[in-house]
Amino acid sequence: MSQLINTSQPLSLLYQRSDLVAINKPHGLLVHRSHIASDASEFAVQLLRDQLGQRVYPVHRLDRKTGGVLLFALSESMNSIMQQQFAEGLINKTYLAIVRGYTNDEQDIDYPLRRDHRNGGDAASRPGVEQEAFTHVKTLQxxxxxxxxxNHATSRYSLVELTPTTGRMHQLRKHMAHILHPIIGDRPHGCNKQNKLFKDHFEMNTMLLHAQRISFTHPITSEVITITAPWQTEFGRMFSTLFESGSLPIY
Structure with a gap:
């Protein structure tokens, strides 16, 4: 199987200045220590802290099996400001995913979601409470x-661009499962039979979801910042395997 994390190599820095830094997080790397992933011994926060030689603050989260843009603040004050921007929906995020079946050209998903795990916070963030959730889906290939x-002699897949306007836990994974086009490699929200097919036939052991781009206005300079992440190796391998075009739609 493909090795998803190579911690002998430095994390790939996509953007760096005195108050913010962004990395291209590998698939399989946890952002920080979690009681629900006790098997992990290395985390993005720890690796980036050691690489830069200073404390870092993740201003948002990516699932363990999701690769792509992950933004960190380099001070407590910037962390608070950027987290507030995320909470107010001022950060534009774009993801790419490979999903089962042929998706519509474009589709809006307006489907409330419940939280998976108890995580403190106010009543609206606790398990059992529905939260509004919106995702725009655009089919690229x-x-x-x-x-x-x-019973089918062939298999169909789509490469989609996903633009969430809310940031619920596992939102993209749940929304794509809701419209019956689950993300390949997603457990537990995806299709276990498809996941097994990819593991057995392609030796593919990650989730094909990539945080492609984030865009925001820098709170100090008012500069519009856009950060784009190249696909990780495993995502690129599966794209080249499944789709006729060998070029990656990075933009």
């Missing part, structure tokens, strides 16, 4: 490959 699955 579709493919059909001669790989039998179930």
């Amino acid at each position: 579709r493919t059909e490959i001669p790989l039998p699955f179930g």
Whole structure:
């Protein structure tokens, strides 16, 4: 199987200045220590702190199996400001995913979600309470490959651009499962049979979700900052395997 994390290499820095830094997080790397992933011994916060030689503050989160842009503040004050921007929906985020089936050209998903785990906070953030959740889906490419699955002689997949306007836990994973186009490699929200197919046939053991881009206005300079992350190796390998075009739509 492909090795997803190579901690002998420094984290790839996408953006760096005195108050903010962004990395291209590898698939499989936790942002920080978590009681629900006791098997992990290395974390993005720890690795970046050691690499830069200073304390770092993650201003948002990415799932362990999601790769791509992850933004850190380099001071407590900037961390508070940037977290407030995220909370107010002032940070524009774009993801790419490879999903099962042929998706619509474009689609808006307006489907409330419940939190998965108790995580403190106010009543609206606790398990059992529904929160509004919105995601825009745009299909970039579709493919059909001669790989039998179930009663079908072929398998169909889509490369989609996902733009969430809310930031709920596992929002993109749950929304794509809700419209019956689960993200490949997603557990537990995805299709276990498809996940097994990819593991057995392609030796693919990650989730095909990539945080492609974030854009925001810098709170001090008022400069519009856009940070884009190249796909990690495993995502690129699966794109090249499934789709006819060998070029990655990085923009």
